[in-house]
Amino acid sequence: MNTTVVNTGTEGKQWGGGNEPLKSSYGKMMMWFFIVSDALTFSGFLAAYGFSRFKFIDSWPIADEVFTHVPFLHGQELPMIYVAFMTFVLIMSSVTMVLAVDAGHHMKKAKVTFYMFLTIIGGLIFVGSQAWEWATFIQGDYGAIQTKGGNILQFGEYKTVNGEEVFKRVALADFVTAEQKMRTEHENKNGLWFVGESSLPTYTVDEVLKGLKSHSNVLVRTQIINEEGHKTVLSREESIKQIANNGKAVVEGANLQVNEYGSPLFADFFFFITGFHGFHVFSGVVLNIIIFFNVILGTYERRGSYEMVEKVGLYWHFVDLVWVFVFTFFYLV
Amino acid sequence: MADAHKLEIFKGLIKFKSNTQKIWGVLILLSIITAVEVVLGIYKPDALMTSVLGMKLLNWIFIILTIVKAYYITWDFMHMRDEAPGLRRAVVWTAIFLICYLVFILLVEGGYVESVYASGYIKRDF
Incomplete structure (x- = not known):
């Protein structure tokens, strides 16, 4: 005699089990779950960025002055043009992805293959652009002085452009002369093997001070934002006094410790958030390549459904969605 | 589909x-x-x-x-x-609620820390 109940008498009824109230397959639902949790991770990072920015609201770097470069156009100040291009590339690759999904619904293998290919190319262009953006940011362009308190002092001069007095940045190389130095870079082969240091800056603070004294047009700009939304420019006497009394180190470019554009936190968050996003794009490209080859091999044709393309598409669109927010909060606001 | x-x-x-x-x-x-x-x-x-x-x-x-x-x-x-309304609401409202909550807390706190630096007795820059 059976001791377990096999039939409950509710088969076919609403509460009999086996319902799919969300009308979605297991795989798709799990992708949505992952996207929600990943969205929360990214918003955690962006909210932390907002926290630090609100904390130093009166001295935060102005993104327009930081990201002004476009490949092959040296020396021109074109704020945001390249990031806008990157955004467009990512949106475009989202479009080819959704076209691939659509072609999958109609079981058109050749079209899915073609659109997946375009999506992968778009993703690669984006990752490459981001690498270039990082390299430019790390290299820096003008150079600056860090004070004992950890603030950044930048240099510039007033120029007349179209009849208006405009403050233009001046690079250290334009007014400072490097001299013979006693201090050489300490390499770990010369002493204790575990003690080394990163490459020394081109100039010393004393050389910068000398250069500043001999160029009467050069002024110091602090990080403090005034009422008009510009960084405060010091007078000539105050400029020399600041460098002489508070100057501690010459900063060229940006890394996790110092940042010639302003608060080191800005560089930290830039590397962390765009890096984490770039890693998502990279893994998205890898997933897309795997699916691309599966499409070519006819895996989904045999399976009778291109749902896998749809699932990886969800992830790809999510990466685009995150970039839209990173673009706004890092480059626009 | x-x-x-x-x-x-x-x-x-x-x-x-x-x-x-x-x-x-x-x-x-x-x-x-x-x-x-x-x-x-x-x-x-x-x-x-x-x-x-x-x-x-x-x-x-x-x-x-x-x-x-x-x-x-x-x-x-x-x-x-x-998608079905159930799935849509589960995904969208969960994310919107939690993100708004997090952003509100962190931005208010950041503004408070700034006000302490600006008007309080704590000095960061020497």
Whole structure:
């Protein structure tokens, strides 16, 4: 005699089990779950960025002055043009992805293959652009002085452009002369093997001070934002006094410790958030390549459904969605 | 599946004949929004620099346009428009609630720390 109940008498009824109230397959639902949790991770990072920015609201770097470069156009100040291009590339690759999904619904293998290919190319262009953006940011362009308190002092001069007095940045190389130095870079082969240091800056603070004294047009700009939304420019006497009394180190470019554009936190968050996003794009490209080859091999044709393309598409669109927010909060606001 | 797409945006103001056509339509919309953002970001019109609710009007415009873009990416590219209401609400409202909560807490705290540096007795820069 059976001791377990096999039939409950509710088969076919609403509460009999086996319902799919969300009308979605297991795989798709799990992708949505992952996207929600990943969205929360990214918003955690962006909210932390907002926290630090609100904390130093009166001295935060102005993104327009930081990201002004476009490949092959040296020396021109074109704020945001390249990031806008990157955004467009990512949106475009989202479009080819959704076209691939659509072609999958109609079981058109050749079209899915073609659109997946375009999506992968778009993703690669984006990752490459981001690498270039990082390299430019790390290299820096003008150079600056860090004070004992950890603030950044930048240099510039007033120029007349179209009849208006405009403050233009001046690079250290334009007014400072490097001299013979006693201090050489300490390499770990010369002493204790575990003690080394990163490459020394081109100039010393004393050389910068000398250069500043001999160029009467050069002024110091602090990080403090005034009422008009510009960084405060010091007078000539105050400029020399600041460098002489508070100057501690010459900063060229940006890394996790110092940042010639302003608060080191800005560089930290830039590397962390765009890096984490770039890693998502990279893994998205890898997933897309795997699916691309599966499409070519006819895996989904045999399976009778291109749902896998749809699932990886969800992830790809999510990466685009995150970039839209990173673009706004890092480059626009 | 293929014929289950809802082919209208703006509450039926613009209707598309096929899903492919809708995708291109949404692309044009997103491109226009991005172009507007970039132009506003480069020229920064003085009229939009007034402060509204503790933030510049321009920044509010950027954030609203971003949310509009996010809406169309989720609804049309990720096919949220075609999902069951239960799934849509579970995903969207969970995320919106938690993100708003987190952002509110952290921004208020950040503003408070700033006020301590600005007017309190704690000095950071020597």
